[in-house]
Amino acid sequence: MSTLSRTYSTRSAKAAIPSSPISEIMSSPPAPQKRKRPFTDLPTEHNTPTKRPRRMSSSSSLPSSSAPSTLKPKGKPKLPAGTKAKSSAAKKAAPAPKQARLTQLHFALDAPTLRTCPLCDLSYTRGAPDDEALHRAHCARVRRGLEWGREEQREADAARVEELLAGVKLANGARGRVVCFRPDVGGKIGAKLAVLLETIRLALTSPALSPAVLRRSKIYLFLLTAPGPSPAREKIVGCVVAQRIATAMAIARSSEVSAARSKNASASTTSTPASSQTVADALSSQGTIAGEDPSESAPSLALLPVDDSTNLYVHPTPLPTPMGIPRLFVSSEYRRLGIASRLLSVAASTFILGCPLNPARGEVAFTQPTGAGKGVLEAWGKGGVRIYEEEGDA
Template identity: 45%
Template sequence: MRTYTTSRSSRVPLRSSSPSDLSSQEHSRKRPLSERLAFHNIPQPLKRARTTASRSTPISKHKPKPKHKYKSKEDRPPKGLTQLHFTIDSSILRTCSLCDLTYTKGAPEDETLHTSHCARVQRGMQWRRDEERSSPEAQVSEIATGVKLKDGKSGRIISVNADAGGKIGSKLATLLQTISLHLSSPPLTRDVLRVSKVYLFLLPSEKSLPGETIAGCVIATHISTAMAIASPAEVQGPAAETPSDTKPVQPATARLVSVDTNSSLFCRPEPLSTPMGIPRVFVPSAYQRRGIALRLLDAAAASFVHGCPLKPCRGEVAFTQPTASGKALMEKWGGGGVRIYQE
C-alpha cells in the first residue's frame, strides 16, 4: 500500500517503510521553524459557504437587465441638475469717455482692441514717406503743401486710392476700421472703395516719432444722384388754423424724407444729379477745431473730378446721413447747398 503527503508545490509519492525508517526520515527532513513559518504563516482566503434556500421561501427568477438605450456616456442625462444664479452688482461693459467705444472689461481681446483704438482716435496714426514711393500702384498724389492751420502749424494733403493694396492698403484698412467704430457706421463695401479716394492731412510728427501723423481724413466717392435739404419753412409747414369739422391736415414732413429726426434734418424726395459724395469725415480729438476738415473738403472738391472743380454751394457735393457734428460742418462748408444721398 502506498501513502501520499501533500506539500505546497507538488505531490510526491513515498514508498511504505518500517517505523524505524520513518522516524529517521522525518528526523532528517525536519526544517527550521523560521523556514516553515515563511511558507505557512500566510492566511488563506476563506471560501464562502453556499446557502440553499428553504422550501418555504420562493426563489425569485433572475430577470435579464434591459439593454442601455444610450450609446455613450455623453448621451446619458445627468443624474441631478443644479441651477446657479449669478448676482452682478455692476455691468462688465464699459464705454470709454474718450473714444466712445463699448468693450467688455476683463476680456483680453476687447481691452487690447480698446487700447489701440483709443490711441488712434485721440492721436491719429503714423504715415511714412517711403511707403508712398514703394507703392506706385496706390497712386498717391500730393494735392497741397504748406497748408497752414489756425494754430500756426502747417502740413500737406495727399490723396490715395481707397482700394490700394500692399502696406498702404493695410494701413488704410486699419484707418477705415477705426473710423467705422468711432462713427458707429457700417464698413464701406468694395464697390464703393473702388470708385473712392482717401484724402489725408499729414502733420510732421514729434521728434520721438518718425514720419508724419494722419491728423485728418475725408473719403470722397462717385455718386449719381442726391436729395436737396428741405428748408426750415418746409419742415414746419403753414401755420393756418383749420375748423374742427374738417379732415385733419397731414404734417409738412409727411411729404419729405427724414434723415435725422433729432436734428430735424429732412430732404425733398426728388433725386438730383450729383457727382461727388462724402461718406466719411474723421479728425482725431487732438487735432480738432483747427480747420483740418475744411481744408480736406476743399482739396477733395477741387481735385476729385480731374479738371472740373466742384462747388458745394451749387449742390455738386452730397453727404451721407451726417451726425450732429457732421451736419454743422456740412452747413458751414457748403453754405446750405450741400445735399444728402443714401449710402
C-alpha cells in the same frame, strides 16, 4: 691585486685559474674586468625607496568596529568666527520679500459690465482682455491718429500717391499736407488704409464701405508733420472718402421743417396720431388719401427725416449730383483746426479732373452726417450741400 670591499650587492668572484703558470715575463698585463658600481656609491635619493599610495579595497575602506575610526564625518566646513558673524549680519540686513497686497473681490451682479468710453464712444466689456486691448488701440487711433512713416513713404510712388497740397498751416501753427490715392492699393499703404477705415467705422458706428463704393472712390488724407528732428514722421489726422454718385436730395430749411410739423399736427387730430408716424409718412398719406399725386404736392410739405436729433430733413426729389462724401473723419485732438474744410475743398477741386465742383450750388452731397458732420457741411457747404443714400454691394 687591489682588495675589493664586500657589500650586499656584490659577490666575491673566483679568480680564474690560468691554464699555464704565471710568468713574470709577459707581453702586457691582463685587461681590467668591468664591474657594477657599488650601491653605496649611488646618491641618497636613489637609495631611498619610493612610497606608493596604498590602495584600499571596498572592504578595507570602512572602519572596523574594534579599531578606532580616524575618518571625519562629512558636514559643512567650519568657518572662522569673524566669517560667521558677517554672514549672520548680512542675513539680518537683507530686506525681507514684500508680500503681494491682496484685494478683496465681491460679486457685483447688478453692476453693468458694458462700458462706453467717453473719449472714443466705443462700448466694450470690462474685464475681457480682448475687448480692453481693442479699446486701447482704437482709442489711441481716434484721439491721436495713425502713423505715416518711412515705409509708407517709400511705397508712395509705386502706389501712385499724389501730393495735392503742401505746407498747409493750421490754426495752432502746425503744418501738414494733403495726399490722394485710390483705395485699391496694396502693401504697407493698403494695410494702413484698412486699419484707418475700420477705425472710422467703429468711431462713426457706420457699416463698412462696400467694394462697389470703393471702386468709384478716392481717398484724401491729411498728413500732419510730427514735431521733432525727424521730418519723415507724420500722422494721419484726417480722412475724406469721395465717391462718384448720380443723384442726391436737397436739405430742407428750418422754415420748411416747421411748416411741415405744424401741418402734421393739425392733420393728426382727424387721422392717425403723430406719435406712430413720421413726418414724411403723415404728409405723404395726406396726399394719397385726398387722391392727389404726391409729386404735385408742395415740396416743402413732403419731407424725409434723416436725423431727428439734429432736426435734419430732406426733400425726396432726387437731383443730379456728381460727388458724394460717404466718410469724413478727423482725430479728436486735432478738430476745430480747419482740417476737414481743407480736405473737402481739395476733394471738390480735384475729384473730377479739370472740373472743380462748387458745394454751394449743390454739386457735393453727404450720406447721413452725424451732429458734428452736420455742422461741417453747413459751414463749408454754405447751405447748398445735399444728402444721398449710400449704396450697398452691387
